[in-house]
Amino acid sequence: MSNSGFLKSSIGKKFLMGITGLFLISFLIVHCFVNALIFINDGGHTFDLGCEFMGTNWIIRAMEIVLFAGIILHIFQALILTLDNRKARPIQYDSYDGAANSKWYSRWMGLLGTLILMFLIIHLSHFWIVSRFTNHLAHTKEHALPGQETMFDEMKETFENLWVVILYSLSMVSLGYHLLHGFQSAFQTLGLNHKKYTPLIKKIGVAFSIIVPLIFALMPISIYMEWIK
Template sequence: MSNFLSSSIGKKLIMSLSGLFLVVFLLVHLSINLLILFDSTGGLYNEAVHFMGTNPLIKVMEPVLAIGFIVHIVYATILTLQNQKATPTKYNVTQKTKTFSWASKNMYILGFAVLAFLVLHIIQFYVKMKITDTAPIVEATGGHDGYKLVTDLFTQHGTLSYVYCAVYVLAGILLGLHIRHGFWSAFQTIGWNNYTWKSRLFTLATIFAWVIAIGYSILPLYMTFFL
C-alpha cells in the first residue's frame, strides 16, 4: 500500500481526492456567501456565519480542511516537479496545441495564484474573526458581524475597494479555470476514464467551473457597485 501511495499514480490519486474534497468546501462556502444577495440587512448571512462558527462538526472539519489544502498543494508541487524532469524540452507545437488546453498546461500556476488569493482572503476575514477577534460585533447577539466585515471591504475603502473587487473577480475566474481541468481530470485518475464518462465529466466540469467563476465573481461586483 505504501509503495502504491509513493508511486506516481498513487500521488495523483491523493491529489485528485483532496481536490474533490476541496470542491465540496467551495460549494458550501459559495452557498453561504450567496445569502448576501438575498438579504440586504445581513441577518441571514450572519445567522449562517454564527452557525458555521459554533457548530461542533464544523470546528472539527476546520483542521481537516486545512490538511486537505496542504496535502493538495504538496502533492501538486511534487507531481509538477516530477513532470518537469520527465518531460522532454522540445515539443511538436501542432500536437501540443491540439491536445492540451491552456488551463491544463498551467494548472500549477493557476493553483499558485489561487493560493496567493486564499492567503489574502484568510488575512482579511478568518484572522479577524478567529484569531485577533477584531471583526465587527452584532450588538443584539454579541456574535461577529460577518456581513459588515465582508461588505465594508468593498464599500468603505474608496479606490482600494475597487482594487479588492478586481482581485476577487480575477480570483474567481482563475479558480474556475483551475477547476475546469482539475474536476474531470480527478475523476479520470480515479478510473472514470472511458469515452462516455470522459465526455460527460468534461461537460459537467465546464458547467461547474462557470458556476464557481460567476458565483465568486458576482459577489464582489454586487457589493462594490450595488450596495
C-alpha cells in the first residue's frame, strides 16, 4: 500500500477522470450562470459587468489556469484509459450487441468528448482568444475606447451567423449526452454510491444534463432570433 502506485492503477486513473469531470461540471455552473445574465435583456449591461468581474478578479483568473489544467488532465487521462482498454481486447467481437446491456452514450463518451473538444477550440477562438489576446474588447461600454466593443457586442456579432448558431446548438446536444453519463458516473467512480442517495444523484444528473446545455443553447438561439437585443 503505497501512494506511488495509485495514479498508475486502474482505480487511480478512473479517480482522476471522475474528479476532473466533477470540477469541469462546477465550471459549467459558473459559466452558465454568468452568461445567463444576457437574459436580463438590458442591452448586455449586467452581462458586461459579469464579464468584467470574471476578467479582473484574481481568484477567477487563477482558477482559469486550474481550469485549463483540469481540461487537459481530463483529456489526457481519457486517452490513456482508451489506449489501455484497446489493449485489453486485441481481437474485437464479430457480433456485438451493446444496445442490449448499456446506453449508447455511455459507450460513446470518447466520441462525444471529441465533439465537445472540437467545439471548445472553436468556442475559445470566438471569445476567449479575442478577450485575452487582442485589444478589441473593453469591459463595459463606458470604458470602451474608440473602435472597442464589449463582450456582449462580440456575442451578438458571432451569433448573427446561422451556421454558428447551429454548431453551438448541436454541440450542446453532445455536451448533454456526455453529462448524462458523466455526472452520475463520476460519483460511482469516487465510490459515492448509496442506496438512499444514488437515485437522487441520478435524478439531479439527468436534470443537470438537460437544463444546463439547454440554457447554453438558448443563448445563441435567442440572440439570432433577436429575442435579446
